Each structure stands twice: as structure tokens, then as C-alpha cells.
Amino acid sequence: MSKQTIYYTLTDEAPALATASLLPIFSAFAKEADISLELTDISLASRILAAFSDRLPADKQAEDGLKFLGDLTANPEANIVKLPNISASLPQLYAAIKELNAQGYDLPNYPENPQSDEDKDIQARYSKVLGSAVNPVLRQGNSDRRAPAAVKGFARKNPHSMGKWSKTSISHADYMRDGDFYSSEQSVTMPSAQTINIEFVAKDGSVDVKKSLPVLEGEIIDSMKISCTKLRAFFEKSLEEAKADNIMWSVHLKATMMKVSHPIVFGHAVTVFFKDVFEKYGDLFKEIGVNPNNGLGSVYDKIQSLPEAQQEEIKQAIEACYATRPELAMVDSDKGITNLHVPSDVIVDASMPAMIRNSGKMWGRDGKAHDAKAVIPDSTYARIYQETINFCKTNGAFDPVTMGTVPNVGLMAQKAEEYGSHDKTFELKEDGVMRVVDAAGNVLMQHDVEKGDIWRACQTKDAPIRDWVKLGVTRARQSDTPAVFWLEEERAHDNELRKKVELYLQEHDTNGLDIRIMNYNDAIRFSMERIIRGKDTISVTGNILRDYLTDLFPILELGTSAKMLSIVPMLEGGGMYETGAGGSAPKHVQQLMEENHLRWDSLGEFLAVAVSFEELGIKHNNEKAKILAACLDKATGKLLDTNKSPSRKAGELDNRGSHFYLAMYWAQELAAQTDNAELAAKFAPLAKELAEKEAAIVAELAAVQGKPAGLSGYYHIDLAEVAKIMRPSNTFNTALASL
Numbered sequence: 001m002s003k004q005t006i007y008y009t010l011t012d013e014a015p016a017l018a019t020a021s022l023l024p025i026f027s028a029f030a031k032e033a034d035i036s037l038e039l040t041d042i043s044l045a046s047r048i049l050a051a052f053s054d055r056l057p058a059d060k061q062a063e064d065g066l067k068f069l070g071d072l073t074a075n076p077e078a079n080i081v082k083l084p085n086i087s088a089s090l091p092q093l094y095a096a097i098k099e100l101n102a103q104g105y106d107l108p109n110y111p112e113n114p115q116s117d118e119d120k121d122i123q124a125r126y127s128k129v130l131g132s133a134v135n136p137v138l139r140q141g142n143s144d145r146r147a148p149a150a151v152k153g154f155a156r157k158n159p160h161s162m163g164k165w166s167k168t169s170i171s172h173a174d175y176m177r178d179g180d181f182y183s184s185e186q187s188v189t190m191p192s193a194q195t196i197n198i199e200f201v202a203k204d205g206s207v208d209v210k211k212s213l214p215v216l217e218g219e220i221i222d223s224m225k226i227s228c229t230k231l232r233a234f235f236e237k238s239l240e241e242a243k244a245d246n247i248m249w250s251v252h253l254k255a256t257m258m259k260v261s262h263p264i265v266f267g268h269a270v271t272v273f274f275k276d277v278f279e280k281y282g283d284l285f286k287e288i289g290v291n292p293n294n295g296l297g298s299v300y301d302k303i304q305s306l307p308e309a310q311q312e313e314i315k316q317a318i319e320a321c322y323a324t325r326p327e328l329a330m331v332d333s334d335k336g337i338t339n340l341h342v343p344s345d346v347i348v349d350a351s352m353p354a355m356i357r358n359s360g361k362m363w364g365r366d367g368k369a370h371d372a373k374a375v376i377p378d379s380t381y382a383r384i385y386q387e388t389i390n391f392c393k394t395n396g397a398f399d400p401v402t403m404g405t406v407p408n409v410g411l412m413a414q415k416a417e418e419y420g421s422h423d424k425t426f427e428l429k430e431d432g433v434m435r436v437v438d439a440a441g442n443v444l445m446q447h448d449v450e451k452g453d454i455w456r457a458c459q460t461k462d463a464p465i466r467d468w469v470k471l472g473v474t475r476a477r478q479s480d481t482p483a484v485f486w487l488e489e490e491r492a493h494d495n496e497l498r499k500k501v502e503l504y505l506q507e508h509d510t511n512g513l514d515i516r517i518m519n520y521n522d523a524i525r526f527s528m529e530r531i532i533r534g535k536d537t538i539s540v541t542g543n544i545l546r547d548y549l550t551d552l553f554p555i556l557e558l559g560t561s562a563k564m565l566s567i568v569p570m571l572e573g574g575g576m577y578e579t580g581a582g583g584s585a586p587k588h589v590q591q592l593m594e595e596n597h598l599r600w601d602s603l604g605e606f607l608a609v610a611v612s613f614e615e616l617g618i619k620h621n622n623e624k625a626k627i628l629a630a631c632l633d634k635a636t637g638k639l640l641d642t643n644k645s646p647s648r649k650a651g652e653l654d655n656r657g658s659h660f661y662l663a664m665y666w667a668q669e670l671a672a673q674t675d676n677a678e679l680a681a682k683f684a685p686l687a688k689e690l691a692e693k694e695a696a697i698v699a700e701l702a703a704v705q706g707k708p709a710g711l712s713g714y715y716h717i718d719l720a721e722v723a724k725i726m727r728p729s730n731t732f733n734t735a736l737a738s739l
């Protein structure tokens with residue numbers, strides 16, 4: 001790898017569109033500091049093509065960008081800017097394959113029920129692309145996410161809208177009290193490196209080794225199960241209660257990141273809600289290939305192969321269910337898309353904070369907001385949402401003007417905890433015992449299981465834990481802020497973790513620091529009591545709480561998690577700078593397609609690239625890179641102060657316009673700084689030209705809006721075509737080219 005290269009990722013949806021406008025600006029500025037930005041394609045479409053390249057003709061093959069970057073993470077020089085990407089559910093994967101086929105790529109269909117070796121191979125290739133397939137590969141370090149001072153200051157001066165909370169709200173989180181992962185968790189710390197086995201013991205005593213797992217000394221191994229019978233009974237009871245209480249019902253899962261277990265849980269929600277339909281048409285559905293784990297959408301899709309009269313009959317049976325069930329929360333009430341249509345439409349990390357920000361309400365069939373029962377079956381983490389709801393009911397909504405902040409230090413490296421459990425997750429086909437056995441044959445953990453139960457094991461290695469404790473202490477010291485380790489006394493896993501936390505804390509000078517260990521509910525209440533008094537509290541958490549809290553607090557504090565600084569200091573010495581803490585905003589693409597307005601805010605990219613330049617500056621003693629970084633941060637601050645972030649409305653300044661202002665302010669800062677005369681001289685003419693032509697450029701950018709953008713690909717975009725859409729100002733493009 002060339003010494004001063006930033007690998008900038010091409011991903012999907014809104015961030016990919018934004019890249020077509022923003023990357024040329026970053027590249028033009030970076031070359032003055034001898035830094036090049038290399039675009040690496042890790043989009044869903046490119047990952048599919050790479051998985052089947054050996055079956056495609058040469059001109060249709062794609063490089064495996066994810067493999068390239070994954071290998072790069074082991075290099076201490078790695079400097080990666082990672083934008084959010086699609087973590088595909090099966091319906092999204094089908095849609096992407098269909099689009100690629102239509103574009104002339106001869107890809108096999110996803111085999112739902114593979115029998116032949118060839119089909120098994122095809123399915124295995126697609127499973128590598130499914131769900132959260134990118135982040136776990138690249139995140140070879142722990143996570144440091146926070147709102148930089150300028151961003152927090154902006155939110156205080158320009159508070160986003162925040163729904164009021166009423167003491168009479170009946171919204172709440174609903175979760176299992178028994179039979180879930182929380183109540184069955186077991187955990188051990190491995191005394192030595194060895195290979196352990198995950199085994200199923202059938203009723204007749206026969207043993208099936210499901211997986212052999214190499215483990216390291218000091219590694220924590222957990223196992224847990226969710227009971228299928230109890231899960232279904234919980235859904236039924238929750239539906240009956242919601243109906244009786246006349247409250248809307250919605251289910252919140254993470255089918256993308258928990259790509260094996262949560263689609264199954266989602267499928268149970270679908271078949272319990274539409275119990276009458278699935279009881280009546282179960283056999284027919286099997287025949288035509290309906291997969292409830294893909295949602296109600298799968299029913300509508302597959303019945304198209306049936307005669308019209310039969311389709312109508314099934315549709316009426318579905319409608320009849322709505323009459324016996326509570327009202328179902330909607331994803332898109334105009335189009336009739338419910339919470340149970342697609343497993344990836346409602347993703348808990350973003351959906352629960354959005355509900356809490358919206359007075360605890362979700363959208364109903366009538367297009368209006370109503371109180372809702374938010375169903376999050378496993379109680380391990382669900383309880384923090386109920387705690388937050390209670391807090392809002394007692395204290396009223398949070399006030400973005402006065403509230404403090406909760407940054408996060410998350411244990412994430414080497415697929416820590418549940419987010420790395422997919423290859424160790426099993427849906428049981430019969431009753432028996434699942435157990436974990438060490439190399440000497442001792443049974444370390446075991447669970448009685450029944451057909452349909454979901455059992456899983458998780459791994460958390462020692463080196464990432466040690467590094468996480470260090471990162472927590474470092475952040476507490478650098479920001480002079482209390483830090484709370486969220487560890488639950490009731491959890492077997494957390495008790496193993498706690499021993500290590502207590503041990504590794506001793507490796508650091510914690511004199512004068514306020515470092516505590518608290519149960520989840522105590523920790524969130526403590527943080528919220530402080531936040532409403534304007535005080536900050538660092539949350540030092542495991543992987544799932546990292547994900548949940550870095551949407552929850554930013555959405556309440558800043559209106560969106562897109563404005564977060566997300567740094568992944570890699571264990572091997574490199575760095576990854578993630579942009580924002582949220583996703584790829586599919587709704588924004590829809591708006592661009594319809595009215596050529598992109599409301600995506602690239603603030604996360606601005607922040608990430610500044611840190612990425614700064615890191616190169618320090619590592620390579622590149623003064624110009626350091627100046628570029630400092631000036632970029634100042635330009636970002638100015639952009640916020642002057643309100644040049646994208647608006648939501650077509651015709652007003654959008655993503656492209658905000659990029660223009662960033663470039664102008666950045667050039668002005670570079671021209672004005674006195675640390676490096678060469679850089680100042682280089683950027684002065686551009687600063688002058690952009691300022692002179694500001695009105696013309698803004699007009700050119702506005703002129704294209706209000707009509708469809710003419711985008712021909714959704715998953716597999718044509719970059720040249722997107723560049724035409726995203727760079728419509730000749731005046732701006734010419735000025736930039738003159739650098």
C-alpha cells in the first residue's frame with residue numbers, strides 16, 4: 001500500500017450518492033498534502049458480484065473490496081473511512097439479485113431450500129453477503145463514539161423538534177420475563193487455549209458435534225437459549241393485552257445484525273399475529289415457498305403464483321386477522337406497509353429512539369401517531385427502553401438545549417459478544433440437550449432444549465477486553481468525564497467480564513477519575529439524571545449496548561446519529577473512521593428519485609475525514625495533512641454556524657449544496673491560516689473564486705431539483721450517472737478542477 005492513502009468506502013443508498021459529490025472535493029484538497037483517497041467498493045451489489053466472480057465473464061467480474069479492506073485492518077498503516085452500508089435482509093438480497101440480473105449479470109437465484117451440492121454452495125456464498133456482513137469484518141478494534149463539541153454546541157443553539165411526553169402515555173416496552181436469552185445465559189472463562197465443541201445430544205443419547213471452536217486463553221464463552229414455546233406464548237399474550245388496552249402493537253428487532261436468530265423471532269411474530277391465516281393456509285404456503293421470516297411481504301409475493309380468486313381469498317383472510325388483533329404499527333401508512341412486512345424495515349437501535357423522540361408514539365393506519373406497545377422479546381437490553389420511557393413520563397421530554405451528552409466506548413473488536421454469534425446459533429430440529437464441551441471432555445455449559453428453540457454461543461476474547469478498558473479510562477481522562485461500565489449482576493457473561501474489568505483497571509492510573517460499575521437500569525437512570533442537569537457521562541458498554549446507545553442518545557441530543565464522530569482504533573495500530581452512527585437512510589434515496597433532492601447530511605463524513613487526515617499527519621509527520629484536518633474542522637464548525645446543512649425540502653439547499661459550502665469554507669480557512677504559506681497560496685484563488693460565484697453555484701444546484709433524478713440503478717449504481725446527478729454545477733466543478 002502506498003504510504004499516505006485513505007481508503008474511502010463506496011457503500012449503498014444515500015451515503016453512496018453523497019460520495020459522488022463529496023469525494024472529488026476531498027480528493028482535490030488532499031492531493032495538496034500528497035494524500036490520495038482510494039475508493040473501495042463494498043456495496044451490497046459489489047459483494048454479490050465478488051462472491052460469484054468465478055462464474056461471471058471477465059467484463060462482469062468485481063473485485064472483492066471487503067476482503068481487501070479486511071486484510072488491510074491487520075496493517076498498522078491502515079486508514080479507512082467507512083460509510084454506512086446496507087446490512088441486507090433476504091428480501092433486500094432478492095431485490096439486489098433481481099436488479100443485477102436485469103443489468104445482464106447472470107447470477108443464480110438464492111436457493112431457499114438447497115438440496116444439491118451446487119445449491120448448497122450458492123447458498124453459502126450468499127450467506128456471506130447477508131445481514132451485517134461488512135462491519136464485523138472491518139471492526140478490528142473497539143469503538144469510540146461521541147458528539148464533538150461543535151456539533152453539541154450547534155444542537156444546543158438550534159434544537160431539533162422533540163415530541164412532548166405526557167404522564168398519561170400508555171406506551172411501553174414489552175419483553176419476556178422467562179424463557180429468553182437473559183434468563184438462560186451461562187458463561188465461562190477459558191483457562192487455556194484449546195478447541196471446544198458445541199454438541200447436541202438427542203433423546204436417544206446420540207451426539208452430534210455441531211461445531212468445533214478454537215478458543216484462546218482467557219476468552220469468555222457464553223451460551224443461552226430462547227424457548228420457542230414461551231416466545232410464541234409471549235407474543236400471543238402481548239397481542240391480547242394490546243387489543244384489550246386498545247394500544248398499537250409493534251415489534252423491534254435487529255434482523256440485520258442478528259442475522260440468524262432475529263429473522264426467526266420475527267417469523268414467529270408474523271405467524272402468531274396472523275395465526276388464523278397460517279393455520280388455514282400453512283400447507284399451501286409451504287408448497288409455494290412462503291417464508292414467514294421474510295415477513296408478510298413474502299406472503300404477498302409468493303401468492304402471486306396462485307389463481308386470482310385464491311389470492312383474493314388469502315388477502316381477505318389477512319384482512320380478517322386485523323379485526324381480531326390490535327392495530328399494527330405502520331412503516332408506510334400510505335402504501336399499507338406494516339411493521340410485519342419486511343424484517344429489516346424496523347431496526348431496534350434506530351426505531352426505539354425515534355419512537356421516544358416522537359412522544360412514545362408510532363405511526364398508525366390513519367397516518368397519525370399513536371401510543372404503542374413496543375415488543376422487544378429478549379429482556380437483556382429491552383429493559384433500558386422501558387427505563388427511558390418511565391423517565392420521560394416522569395420528567396417530560398429531554399431538552400436538546402440544556403441536556404448533557406452520553407458518549408460511548410464500546411467493546412466491539414473481534415466480533416465480541418452476541419454480534420459475533422451467527423455461526424454458533426442453531427434453531428433446534430428436535431428436543432434434547434445443547435452443550436459446550438472442552439478439549440478434555442468436560443461439559444462446561446448445557447441447556448435442555450426443545451424443537452424450535454434458538455440456542456447460541458458467543459465469544460469475547462481477552463485482548464479486546466483489555467483494550468476496551470484502556471480506551472474507557474483514556475476517554476474518561478481526556479474528557480474529564482465520569483465513566484460507567486454497564487455490567488449487570490444478574491448476567492453470567494457480565495460477571496465474567498467484571499472480573500477482567502476490575503483486573504485491567506489496575507493497569508491504569510485512575511487517580512482523580514470517577515469510574516463506576518453499574519447494572520444497566522441503574523446506569524441508564526444515572527446517565528439520564530445527569531443528562532437533564534447538563535452533565536456528561538461516558539457509557540462503557542458491551543457490543544449491543546454500544547449499538548443501541550449510540551443511536552438512542554444522539555437521536556435525543558442531536559436529532560440524528562449521523563452527526564457522531566465514530567472512531568475505531570484498531571488493535572493492530574491502524575484506524576477506521578466510521579461516518580455517523582446510523583445507517584444508509586433508504587428514505588432519502590426515494591426522495592432523490594422523486595424530486596432530485598438529497599437530504600442526507602454528510603456531517604459524519606466531514607468529521608471522520610478530518611480525524612483521518614489528522615492521523616496521517618501525526619503518523620507520517622505530514623504538516624500539511626494536520627493543517628488540512630484543522631481547517632476542515634473549522635470549516636465544519638462554520639457550516640453549522642451558518643446553517644448550511646441540508647434541508648429536508650426540495651428546492652432548498654441539499655447535500656450537494658452543503659458540500660459546496662464546506663469546500664468554500666475549507667478553502668477560506670486554508671487561505672487564511674499562517675502555518676504553511678504554500679498551502680495558503682494554493683487555496684487563496686479557490687477561496688476567492690468560490691465566494692465570488694456563490695450565488696451562481698447555489699442557483700445551479702437548486703435548478704435541478706423538483707423533478708425525478710433519473711437514477712437507473714438502486715443497488716448497483718452507475719457512478720458516472722450518479723456523478724452527473726450529484727455534480728450539476730459546472731461553475732463549481734470547473735473551480736474545483738483548477739486546484
Ligand SMILES: NC(=O)C1=CN([C@@H]2O[C@H](COP(=O)(O)OP(=O)(O)OC[C@H]3O[C@@H](n4cnc5c(N)ncnc54)[C@H](OP(=O)(O)O)[C@@H]3O)[C@@H](O)[C@H]2O)C=CC1
Pocket residue numbers: 083084085086087088135256344345346347350351560561562580581582583584585586587588599600601602
Ligand atoms: N454503520 C452501518 O453500516 C449501519 C448500517 N445500517 C443499515 O442502514 C440501513 C437503514 O437502517 P435504518 O435503521 O433505517 O436507519 P438509518 O439510520 O439509515 O435511518 C433512520 C433515519 O435517520 C435519519 N438519518 C440517518 N442518517 C442520516 C443522515 N446522514 N442525514 C440525515 N438524516 C439521517 C433519517 O431520518 P429522516 O428520514 O427523518 O430524514 C433516516 O430515515 C439498513 O440496511 C441497516 O442495516 C444501520 C445502522 C448502521
Ligand SMILES: O=C(O)CCC(=O)C(=O)O
Pocket residue numbers: 087131132133135136256257349546547550581582
Ligand atoms: O452493521 C450493521 O448492520 C449495523 C451497525 C450499527 O447499527 C451500528 O454499529 O451502530
Ligand SMILES: [Mg+2]
Pocket residue numbers: 349350547548550551581582
Ligand atoms: Mg446502530
